[in-house]
Amino acid sequence: MPGGSGRSSGRRVRILDSTAMILGFTESLGGRLITSGKILEESKYGGAEYRALASREGRMVEIMNPDQEYVEEVRRLAAEAGEKELSEADISILALALQLLKEKYEVSIITSDYSIQNLASLLGVEVEPILHRGIKKVIIWATYCGICGWSGDKRPREPCPVCGHPLKRRPMKKP
Numbered sequence: 326m327p328g329g330s331g332r333s334s335g336r337r338v339r340i341l342d343s344t345a346m347i348l349g350f351t352e353s354l355g356g357r358l359i360t361s362g363k364i365l366e367e368s369k370y371g372g373a374e375y376r377a378l379a380s381r382e383g384r385m386v387e388i389m390n391p392d393q394e395y396v397e398e399v400r401r402l403a404a405e406a407g408e409k410e411l412s413e414a415d416i417s418i419l420a421l422a423l424q425l426l427k428e429k430y431e432v433s434i435i436t437s438d439y440s441i442q443n444l445a446s447l448l449g450v451e452v453e454p455i456l457h458r459g460i461k462k463v464i465i466w467a468t469y470c471g472i473c474g475w476s477g478d479k480r481p482r483e484p485c486p487v488c489g490h491p492l493k494r495r496p497m498k499k500p
């Protein structure tokens with residue numbers, strides 16, 4: 326993406342998914358950092374535990390929840406796209422991205438999740454992938470973590486390298 330020169334940096338927002346929250350992916354990024362309440366629940370950083378993380382990173386992550394109309398819009402689009410892997414938390418950050426985009430913010434989602442990336446591209450929302458470099462074309466199976474969203478080159482049922490839960494496997498869709 327070209328630099329967006331001339332726009333106020335106050336309009337730049339980055340939305341963190343649960344993996345970005347768990348990894349503390351908040352350093353060295355400009356703009357406001359935002360996540361949703363549902364992502365916090367999913368990343369198990371509710372309440373005091375979460376605030377400890379935020380202060381350790383030295384930056385605050387704002388918590389915003391999308392308006393219901395945007396949640397409905399994302400649900401509708403997900404159904405149309407046949408995207409069934411999205412959790413309520415995933416939908417909440419996609420809806421938030423859509424809402425902030427319509428409010429003329431410069432929005433990107435920081436995620437490693439394939440389904441989030443896929444739907445974000447349909448919504449016209451920029452994605453900054455972590456762990457992965459975008460969507461891979463030829464992988465038939467993807468191993469992923471249902472808890473933190475990690476995915477990568479491991480066998481199903483091995484412990485997740487991020488959070489230790491047993492990994493799952495799912496077929497990759499062809500983009």
Ligand SMILES: [Zn+2]
Pocket residue numbers: 470471472473474475485486487488489490
């Ligand atoms: Zn995990």
